[in-house]
Amino acid sequence: MAIMTANARCAIALGLVVLSPLASAEEAPIGQVKTGSGIVQVERGPATKPLAVGDRVFKSDTIVTRAGTVGITFVDNSMMSLGPHSRLSLDTFDFDPTTQKGAFESTLKKGTLAVKSGQIVRQTPEAMRIRTPAALLGVRGTEFAVSVDER
């Protein structure tokens, strides 16, 4: 028992040393595309790429649907799905899987979005926030949907 604990500490210490350069070069994914249909794209930095089932998504991605839909499950088990002609930016995603503390902020600029909150909200109500052009939503833990007319 004591030996396992010492090993774990050692592994954690090593992990930090080994992983931190990688983490800065390539950020960890925050979710994965689970459903998709039609034309769906991700704007990542200067690039726009098609987004398909199985692809990972990252903080700062903007998900854009045209004649298509997409469903994403995030690493805290929260879920989001977009209807056609929608635009969602994943602005902030911090999550500590041990404590389940974190923050998840996104912006729906247009279109339709269905949401089921996850562990971040279970640990800290309203730590999930969604902006729209007219409102700020604080999520206390629920399933809900948002539509935003194109301005």
Next chain:
Amino acid sequence: MRARSTLAPLLLATFLSACCTPPNDLVVVLPAADGHIGGVVVATDGATMTLDKAYAGARSGAAAPVEVAAAEVEQVFGNALAARPIPPKSYTLYFVSGSEDLVPSSEPTLQAMLAEVSARKAVEVVVTGHTDTLGGTEDNDSLSLDRATAVAAKLKDSLAAHGVAADAITVVGRGERDLLVATRDQKAEPRNRRVEITVR
């Protein structure tokens, strides 16, 4: 000149209808599969309202929550709702004390988990270790991570056989933060010493 003067009001009307129709934004709470609705707080320039019942909605121009008909939810959100991922599903496994061997009663749970893995596309597996309250918080964090890591290593081959790549498996140690059975501190409780496998 003449042409311009007749066109101008037309252009203005077109411009107005394109840009200045008030947006009809909508937020609506959906019925929860587990019955629990924590709610959504909607803050706009004008007001803050809390939506905490199924079909409670916030609509552009409305100062108070409105009830949204199920038919409108289907009409506006049908496509987004149809694209919802299958919710994650969790399986709890127990081990012979101090070993990595499953207790016999957990064997069917393991098989059910593998069947769920096979049934999904783009599947990820999260192996989460939990301890009881015996020992300190940090030690239990390490212990639970050790247990989860050992179980993930043990399951790696069968998960691979069911289509789960190594990079789709993550391990988490939750220590004593998520007790299945509530106990006082420093209490040995076998039901709390467990590993939870989440398929998502």
